[in-house]
Amino acid sequence: MTSSTPHSAREPRRGELAILRHIRSRTAGQAYGAVRLGIGDDCALLRPRPGEELAVTTDLTVAGTHFRLDWHTPESAGHRALARGLSDLAAMGARPVAAFLSLGLPRELANPKGRWASSWVARFLDGLLALAAAHKTPLAGGDLSETPVPLADIVLIGSVPQGKALLRSTALPGHLLYVTGTLGGGAASLPHLNRLARQSAKQSPAQSKIRPNPPRVPAALAPLLDRHLWPQPRLAQGLWLRRRSLASAAIDLSDGLSTDLSHLCEESRVSAEIDPSLLPIHPGATLDYALHGGDDYELLFTAPPAARLPNSIAGVFVTRIGRILPAHRNGPVVTLLSPKGPRPLKPQGWEHFS
């Protein structure tokens, strides 16, 4: 509903209603666009433009699995939760229309002592809503529950002209393989974050297990660690590619190049080869991080050889890294060129429960 409902004089300062009212007041100034009805009713209502399809994605972010309370500030955790979903929209060439947030919190975090504005929840929302505002994405609804650890399921809805979405399943043999930006920076940050968190814990022990103090990032490490802590979804690049019909297929790099390229090949029923000498490895990262590390949130896409791709799109470099080949029965899905000839590249990126 509208977010102008006056707050009761007896407004609770803790618990479910307090958090819901906080979120509602934070989202009051949003430019709604396609959102006809936001937070406050049984459902939100979206009014798609004629001729558009809606792209829908959900991403579950869980403390201890996708982020760590002693590594990530609440702002970074909120930013990363939303970035995962925005990156999925980018890979389809979709424009964000609305986000929804199902938030799970332990009781201790939902009933913060001290000022609201400095609470974990408020700071998580700071990070999430700042990225949402940067991409003109209203938060239009969601849910709230008690959970053993903090978690957030983010739903992103985007729009794309009918039949124009970039897909994983449409890569063709002979087409060239490209990535935006650099690879490996997300994963290469992890050992540094681990080390910094240990140092920080020694210097200032946490008040409680659930409210630790994530480390400050030294300025010299920021260019690397920002790749992990503040990933930038490539929405402008996805839109650019889709509008010019230059890309024949696309996927976002969330689980690592070897894993995500395998997904693209399986859906397209093709294989692919990568030239490691072409990979845009992030300074401070290694070839292994670039091949298998996750959390880069760059776009991996294919284009016909005749397509004239610029060196950069909307300020982000574009690099050719290999090509698509026909599927070969019983052969490897992805191969890596080497001086001794091509060798199979098995998916070694992130997999849950493994």
Next chain:
Amino acid sequence: MTSSTPHSAREPRRGELAILRHIRSRTAGQAYGAVRLGIGDDCALLRPRPGEELAVTTDLTVAGTHFRLDWHTPESAGHRALARGLSDLAAMGARPVAAFLSLGLPRELANPKGRWASSWVARFLDGLLALAAAHKTPLAGGDLSETPVPLADIVLIGSVPQGKALLRSTALPGHLLYVTGTLGGGAASLPHLNRLARQSAKQSPAQSKIRPNPPRVPAALAPLLDRHLWPQPRLAQGLWLRRRSLASAAIDLSDGLSTDLSHLCEESRVSAEIDPSLLPIHPGATLDYALHGGDDYELLFTAPPAARLPNSIAGVFVTRIGRILPAHRNGPVVTLLSPKGPRPLKPQGWEHFS
């Protein structure tokens, strides 16, 4: 993407890929309707009909909060998770278009020993997909993660003609207040489930804390306990009311009548009075359960006095239970009629973190 991708001969029998492939194979035969692209790409693609709005809702269901592993069979947990979202669509008078499932599982449940078909995950999906099929709702996507306890965030997307959705915010003074079905059965089931689970645990101790044996429901208790274990979202009734433009406002009863009616009054800036002698109390429930118990998933709606409402809609009774009054400054939002005159009815339904 299409769900016809052939499974590799080396298909994993455990872990993330195994669960994703299981879900994809289970959803292969779905009649897609508005879903142009289902599971398998970065996003699903929905193609709304011209002139329609989309209603979107998310509901987070968490073991230990919304259901209990020692009370609910996996099938009941899956059914209830989806029913919560479908009930939100029903309250808007929307027709289901697609569901999305973000599933969180502890490692033990994600790597089941023995046959897949009898695993907790497969049986959870049995319950969820059976209800989805009954309401022609394709499962079009989602996510999967490791979590400390099983949980499911369900996203439901429905469609409704532009400007025609039933809202919480449009109730008017003088209008009459109605409910579908019966009240209190959901909450009145809880003491019975608690007792049955204790008896069951004594007779056949669980193999592990995370895989307990929920009790069998004795036939004599089924009519009551089915209200809690297998709630039926009132989609047909919501559609009927919306198509005939009979209801002036609506909300679903998930948190309890006193709480949900307060929400409706706050959004509409009105107050309401309930005549307790009119309440359709479920056999085996009490007035308190009917007023404050949650989990009934009936519709609460308002209609002008001149509206001619039938005694039942699509096989479910409709009962007038009170009326809408003007808002009164500093007065109670909801009052309950009694022989000694009206008395304030405070929201006493479910609230997280309280």
